[in-house]
Amino acid sequence: MDWKTTLSFIVSATLLILLGGWLLEASVLPIPTELNYSETEQHLTRIWLQAAVVIGLILPGISFLAHLRRPRARSILGFYLLVLIIQIITEQILSGVFPSGLLLIIGPLYTAFRVWQLWQGQQLMRADAEKRSNRDRGLLGLLWLMLLFWSANLIVLGAIGWSQFTR
16 A cells, blocks of 8 residues: 555546546447436435445544554555545546446446455555554454445445446
8 A cells, every 4th residue: 555556546547437427428338327226226325325434434534543653554544545535526526527327437446446455454454463452453353344345335336337237
């Protein structure tokens, strides 16, 4: 986890998303321009987003503040939160500029990178297994929880995206 990797991803993702938005508007991509969720999908999405706020934002935010004096934990959580915040900003800005179908590109792209980030962070924490404190065990547990949640999120995004194609 470093600035170079994180910023390279953010710039590359932004360019790819802008290209995707332009191609979506030009009706070149085989992606629906507007998302049409059923009532059940809307309900499940609201519940899933609430879980994402707690597991993906609040818990890591609290943990980041609790580990401010620990460089490795601060780096893992700091880069994770940076990418998550950039994704939220990107979705908010571009969903007003491009068709809502662009979310079918943004979500999986950022989530896949987030899963990779968490896997790398978990590997870094496990490398210091012999020096692990209770705080490290707690952080490692949080990283596993987040890794499982965001991996499941990729599956959910795939299912939602697929359902949009079959309508």
